[in-house]
Amino acid sequence: MAASDYRGYLRDHADTERVRPRPRTHAHRPLIFATLAVMGALQVASSVAILLHLTGHLREVDLSSPQYQPLEEVRTEPLIAEPKKRPRFPKQKKVPAAHLPVRGPTDFSIRDEKAVMVHWNANQGHLMKIQYKDGRILLKEDGLYYVYAKTCFRLWIGEKSPTPQPDVSNAQLIQYVYHEKHTQSMIRPILIMKSGSTVRWDNKKYHFYCVQQGRGVHLSPGDALFVNVSSSWLLDPEPEASYFGALKLGN
Template sequence: MAANDYRGYLRNHMDMEQGGSRFQPPTQSTHRPLIFGTLAVMGLLQVASSVTILLHLTGYLREVDLSSAQPIEEVHSEPIIADPFKEIKKKERSRKKDPTPIAHLSVKTPMDFASTDPNVLTTVHWNQFHGTLKKVKYHDGRFVMEEQGLYYMYAKTCFRYAPDHASKKQDVSNVQLIQYIFHESHTQTKLKPVLLSKSGATFNFSDPKYNMYCVQQGRSVQLKQSDGLFVNVSNSWLLDPEPEGTYFGVFKLST
């Protein structure tokens, strides 16, 4: 009885081992196609996704470039190129419409300066038809300003004496040759000229043939509209009538 039970146990144990061998785990060869297929699909999906993202970004960047190119051209190119030329043209037009005040006149001839008294000052008159007058008026030996500003004035007067050609003999052993520049302000109730500058010297014209001396001076001065400038000299009878030697001028520096 016991022997039969033992043989039954052994038979059952062998049957179990044989039956268990039927369900062996699959080998690696059966999983490889599935793994490779899965990786291939994932790779294709990743490539497709990358291409889609790249195309989307490329299209977006082109839209940004196209939308931003026109404003940049309109905003920056025109002012940088066109504006300087516009400013230059405006300045040229303003200069043509508004010239700088300037005046330059030479001495007026013939002169009728007969006084030989050194204490008597004579106002020099200028030839308004031979010279330049722009935005400066001339009246009775005076420059009259049409607009206020800072001006530079200058004057040159030459004195000469030739005994052989003199109409009458005069004592020129100790003669004063002085040039004065005066300023008249239109705001004064009583017109009283103000001396701006003077220059000259005392000479002894001893040469029997020809004697000459020139005085030249200039300075800046602030002038108002309708203010006047004029030149006085002593011993005006010795004044040189040549326009190259005796002249008067003024021009505006700034406002």
């Protein structure tokens, strides 16, 4: 009886081993793969953060800055805008220039058609790095200058005339602009501009005629410029009508 019971126990134990299910290891594979993926992603993010920090693209956050403080600790005082600084422009270099009105009154007693030098009013004119002496503009700097001159002639016949005026049927009204080189041993004026006309004035009460010229000339220190006109006794003494000047354009 004992032997049959022992055989029955062994048979039941063998059947129990066959029926017990084996552990399913493949059910945990997705969890393992997900864990490995997360760990890989964290590793990559850590490496990128370290690289950005080393290259200066990632700045450290200052938690003491007001923008990271709680709302109750932020200042509530009104902000005053700082005045904007005015832009600083470079100082403009003073350019040599001269503008001189005619010096009046004109001497109507001298009635000569020959060309004479015109004198200008330096007190009412403008001189910058240029001098004026005895009807001449004197240059100090070398360079290319724009030289201009305008002279107007008028004739009154009648009560408004300053002095009795004769009948002028063929008046030569010519303007000459000269350039002198004072650096030479012998000064010889060079004519650089000439313009005008021979007018036929009748017996009307008022006659008016103007000559205006301008051109570029290369001048040197010590050079001079002056203007001659014919029939100077007819020259208009108004500063808006007759003037003479020069302006430096470049080197």
